[in-house]
Amino acid sequence: IVETVGEEETVIFAATVGHSSLLEEMERQGRLDLADVRGKWEVFSIQFVEKPAEGVERALVVAGSDKRGTIYGLFQLSELIGVTPFVYFGDAAPEKYDRIQFIDGEGQSQTESSVKTRMVTELPMTSREPSVKFRGFFINDEWPCFGNWTFRHFGGFNAEMYDHVFELLLRMKGNYLWPAMWTSSFFLDGPGMASMDLADAYGVIIGNSHHEPCMRASEEWDKVKGEDTPYGTAWNYKVNKEGLLNYWADGLKRSAGHEKFITIGMRGERDSALEGQSSLAENIEILKDIICEQKKLIQKYVNPDLSKVPMLLAVYKEVEDYYYGDKDTPGLKDWDGLDGVTVMLCEDNFGNIRFLPDEKRRERVGGYGMYYHLDYHGSPISYEWVGSTPLTRTWEQMTQAWEYGVRQMWIVNVGDLKFEEFFLGYFMKLAYDFEQWGTSAPNQTGRYTRETVRAIFPQADSTLQERIACVIEEYVRLNGLRRPEALNDRIYHPAHYLEGRKMLQRAVRLEQENEKVLSLLPAECCDAYESMIYYPAAGTANLLQMHLYAGMNHLYAEQGKTAANELGTKIKECIEKDRRLAEHFARILDGKWSGMEMAEHIGF
Helix, strand or coil, X not given: CEEXXXXXXXXXXXEECCCCHHHHHHHHCCCCCCCCCCCCCCCEEEEEEEEEEXXXXXXXXXXXXXXXXHHHHHHHHHHHCCCCHHXXXXXXXXXXXXXXXXXXXXCCCCCCCCCCEEEECCCCEECCCCCCCEEEEEECCCCCHXXXXXXXXXXXXXXXXXXXXXXXXXXXXXXXXECCCCCCCCCCECCECHHHHHXXXXXXXXXXXXXXXXXXXXXXXXXXXXXXXXXXCCCCCCCCHHHHHHHHHHHHHHCCCCCECEECCCCECCCECXXXXXXXXXXXXXXXXXXXXXXXXXXXXXXXXXXXXCEEEECCCHHHHHHHECCCCECHHHCHHHCCCEEEEEECCCCCECCCCCHHHCCCCCXXXXXXXXXXXXXXXXXXXXXXXXHHHHHHHHHHHHHCCCCCEEEEEEECCCCCHHHHHHHHHHHHCHHHHCCCCCCCHHHHHHHHHHHHCCCCCHHHHHHHHHHHHHHHHHHHHCCHHHCCCCCCCCCHHHHHHHHHHHHXXXXXXXXXXXXXXXXXXXXXXXXXXXXXXXXXXXXXXXXXXXXXXXXXXXXXXXXXHHHHHHHHHHHHHHHHHHHHHHHHHHHCCCCCCCCCCCCC
16 A cells, blocks of 8 residues: 555555456446557556545556566566665665655645655556567576575575576566576476476566577486486487487476477587587588477477467577578578577677678568677687676667567576676666667667666765766776776787876776775665675776786886886785675675675686
8 A cells, every 4th residue: 555645545456457357347447448558568557546446446556468567567666666676686775765655647746845755756657568579688607606606595596596586587677588507407406397487477488598409408418318218318419319309308398388488409518519520511401300300399298389389599609500501501591490480690799790680581480589698608708707898889789680670589698697787787678668778869878877876876966876877887998998807918008108007097096986986875875886886896997907017017027127026016916906805795795695706807
């Protein structure tokens, strides 16, 4: 119950169209108009209704077109009263009020000045359908950080932990998740199917990564394969076709009744190329047979009507060769066996899109998806520590994807999730409301930064909020010039054009401003700042200084200058500070995030 204008008590009522007799009765009586909600995908309305039921004078009605629409409506209401998506993963403390007043339309406040009141004036409201139909993220490269964190605090990759992940996804108005997969199986670690059951209850669509077909986690294979099993021992379709088909069939059977987006195709074990030395043409024919057989299994165990089953083929790494073919070998791109399947394109693992469909291909049934990276583990360099992809790059690349018709699915690799919350939030806003944040909104990343800072730190004054935004922008700008893991003593020259000196000045200014902002924050803001910003900014500034000092040390040593010894001492101090910063982060909030500080980042 909330209080509104005139001290009336107002019931908040949430329901899904088609699943509520009370909603239908309100509409039949003309008290509620659901025309803009009914039959839509993930749409909600929030509006006041007078005398909605006997004994109720007034209701604030949240009506969803489907389950997720209703959930989004409730979380939108939560945001309107000051609760951001970062309430758990970012430790953002909402501002506290004596009263929250929902003002309908042009209503005027009647609250006493002595009462601290939050005015919610945005109602009534009706959402639009999301811009991208399936939107979500991939927890990946999760050791040592995410893995140690979840085992220390939850005992593993279980439903208790995923409860928080699902909430973050839904608060960001996402609907699709690739679970962690390095050492875990989402379908076994719940325990059992508990995580999948929870996802289904919450309306979270579960998929699997580009090398985990038919709802089976990569890690499951080693647990169930064997000579005395129906699966055999070889992850090789040419020699163990029957065993692999049995394995995939059981994955589909197990997930029956749960909402899912099924990955099809096949790659080698653990994110590698298909096994066996075969020609391009042979591999394409093998993949065609795999996909045809998998679709038969999906018809048998999921739905005879494949048009009602979301399926995707990830065109990633060597699969690109099979998809495009060459001048002598037709690839999969023109094969009718992929009709109705979402073709998930990928960028180059560093945020640069490699291929987009031409005009004649954009309207294909099944559409296109994009797999984007804010984190990457692999050749030629990994980046997994803190945020290092500027929002401007994400805007530039993902607006290209949208304009070229990639609109069915967007998923982003967020690594350990911690320290990527701010960047994930921007990606999800682009996907949910492209009209507001996409092509028609160039140079608006600064607006996102400042709106997000105001929501996370409402207790700080506007001057301090601007300083927080500048700290975020500067540490990301420095990391965007050269990812931290790829830094070394030769990146910025210690002498030419004073490059090293100028970069050192920037690093020192960032370090000093970060410390000053933390010291000025109201107490209610400190947890969120330490959780999301302080460590990435401090670590970035310190790491850059270490490499700059190393470059100067080497130059001065070659020149025979004794100043090299002083710089050598500074390098050691930076190494020690890097250790102290990580240890400090592990202790904040009574160790809530311990484990998340363990990422390699010096010459990784």
